[in-house]
Amino acid sequence: QKEVEQDPGPLSVPEGAIVSLNCTYSNSAFQYFMWYRQYSRKGPELLMYTYSSGNKEDGRFTAQVDKSSKYISLFIRDSQPSDSATYLCAMSYHSGGYQKVTFGTGTKLQVIP
Amino acid sequence: GAGVSQSPSNKVTEKGKDVELRCDPISGHTALYWYRQRLGQGLEFLIYFQGNSAPDKSGLPSDRFSAERTGESVSTLTIQRTQQEDSAVYLCASSHVGNEQFFGPGTRLTVL
Numbered sequence: 596q597k598e599v600e601q602d603p604g605p606l607s608v609p610e611g612a613i614v615s616l617n618c619t620y621s622n623s624a625f626q627y628f629m630w631y632r633q634y635s636r637k638g639p640e641l642l643m644y645t646y647s648s649g650n651k652e653d654g655r656f657t658a659q660v661d662k663s664s665k666y667i668s669l670f671i672r673d674s675q676p677s678d679s680a681t682y683l684c685a686m687s688y689h690s691g692g693y694q695k696v697t698f699g700t701g702t703k704l705q706v707i708p
Numbered sequence: 709g710a711g712v713s714q715s716p717s718n719k720v721t722e723k724g725k726d727v728e729l730r731c732d733p734i735s736g737h738t739a740l741y742w743y744r745q746r747l748g749q750g751l752e753f754l755i756y757f758q759g760n761s762a763p764d765k766s767g768l769p770s771d772r773f774s775a776e777r778t779g780e781s782v783s784t785l786t787i788q789r790t791q792q793e794d795s796a797v798y799l800c801a802s803s804h805v806g807n808e809q810f811f812g813p814g815t816r817l818t819v820l
Contacts, residue, residue: 603748638712638799638811639751683750693739693758693805698751 598622601684601699610708614671618684618699621665625686627694628660630669633681633701642682643669674706710734712812714800720818721790729785729815733802740777741809742785743799744769751799757783758805790819 601618608614616630627646631639643658645651651658659668667686671678684699713732721727733740738759743751753767757777768774772790777783787794797816801809 599750601750636813636816638801638813640811641808644808685751691764693756693764696753696809698743700748700750 596621598697599684599686599699602702603700605703605705607705607707608674610674610676610706612674612706614669614674614678614704614706616669616671616682616684616702616704618667618686619665620667620686620697622686622688622697623662623665624688625697626689627687628658628667629685629687629696630656630658631683631685631698633683635680639683671704674704676706676708679705712800712802712810714798714812714815716815717813718816718818720820722820723792724789726786726788727790727817729787729798729817731783731785731800731802731812733781733783733800734810736780737802737804737810738780739803739805739809740783741801741803742775742783743801745797745799745814747796754785754798787817790817792819795819 599620630643633639648660648662655672657670681701681703683701687694687696715730740757742754755775756764772788775785797814799814801811803809
């Protein structure tokens, strides 16, 4: 079993839809939870960073963490064509003095105008 | 200032040749990471540098892979005797310790 599971998609939605992206994990040592967005032929960029269970909102994006279920989500409201990208979940814990990060495989999202 | 830069952006090589990939981190970032991203896969950790400490090489897949970093500056990832399964995007990231990782655009390596 992989430490982090993420549905690769692709996920295709109409403009304006609410998008839900999810990851599950098995390692209870994970303390920090992140979502990265990666456009084609670009490096990933950090979208959201959370530490505790609960919700964190930033504009049209909401990150949700449920540590008891080992499940995290990213919601995108009023999705736009510019949101079309691959979304990677990532989780980390302190190990050997640094943050050891494990990434999901990424979900490819296409928002259709 | 500038973000993380990587060169070359694309590299095509023949099986058995050696390749060297370069990463210029953000100035002042003490931590530097190398990852490999195969098509349709997540990011696979390769190696981590922190200042002058011994690097964490636990992710390097074989002894054909090696990396160097001088102080807190440029890093090079070397792959010797390349194989077709080495074809991937190699991503470099830098950060202040414990903080957000900033990624470069990657080097797309194709081994024929």
